[in-house]
Amino acid sequence: METKSIFVGFTIPPSLEDVTEIADTILDDLPDGLQKYIGKMKIIVEDFPDAFIEQEMELETPFDLLGCYQSSGPAVIGHLASSAKRQDTLYLYRRPILDVWIESGENIAHVINRVMIHEIGHHFGFSADEIEMYEEDIFAATAADMSAS
Numbered sequence: 001m002e003t004k005s006i007f008v009g010f011t012i013p014p015s016l017e018d019v020t021e022i023a024d025t026i027l028d029d030l031p032d033g034l035q036k037y038i039g040k041m042k043i044i045v046e047d048f049p050d051a052f053i054e055q056e057m058e059l060e061t062p063f064d065l066l067g068c069y070q071s072s073g074p075a076v077i078g079h080l081a082s083s084a085k086r087q088d089t090l091y092l093y094r095r096p097i098l099d100v101w102i103e104s105g106e107n108i109a110h111v112i113n114r115v116m117i118h119e120i121g122h123h124f125g126f127s128a129d130e131i132e133m134y135e136e137d138i139f140a141a142t143a144a145d146m147s148a149s
Contacts, residue, residue, distance in 0.1 A: 041088045066115045069123035
């Protein structure tokens with residue numbers, strides 16, 4: 001992952017465009033084990049979920065949802081995931097993500113990465129242990145990259 005100032009040390013909250021750039025970089029670097037599920041997934045960053053999603057998910061507040069994976073068809077590994085016609089969408093909700101970032105003090109890229117892994121994992125029926133395994137692999141690789149610099 002290319003180290004850029006966007007990933008570290010924000011002094012003001014990241015914009016929609018900043019979060020999109022971070023998420024796109026994370027998407028490009030996801031391990032093959034996740035890539036085989038998502039194919040040509042696109043990412044859309046909005047401040048909050050829309051009214052339909054709020055109602056469907058029975059949210060008490062729009063801050064209750066960090067992301068939402070929306071499939072364009074059956075969740076099948078293999079040829080459907082790589083089909084040119086198939087494009088799932090991962091919605092990331094900036095304002096709730098910013099709340100987690102501020103409360104946790106964690107690097108914003110790690111927060112976004114964790115949300116993405118969880119959304120992909122939940123959509124495709126991963127167990128909590130499988131999601132944790134991907135997180136450990138990704139964050140261990142990131143730590144190794146940073147210590148090598």
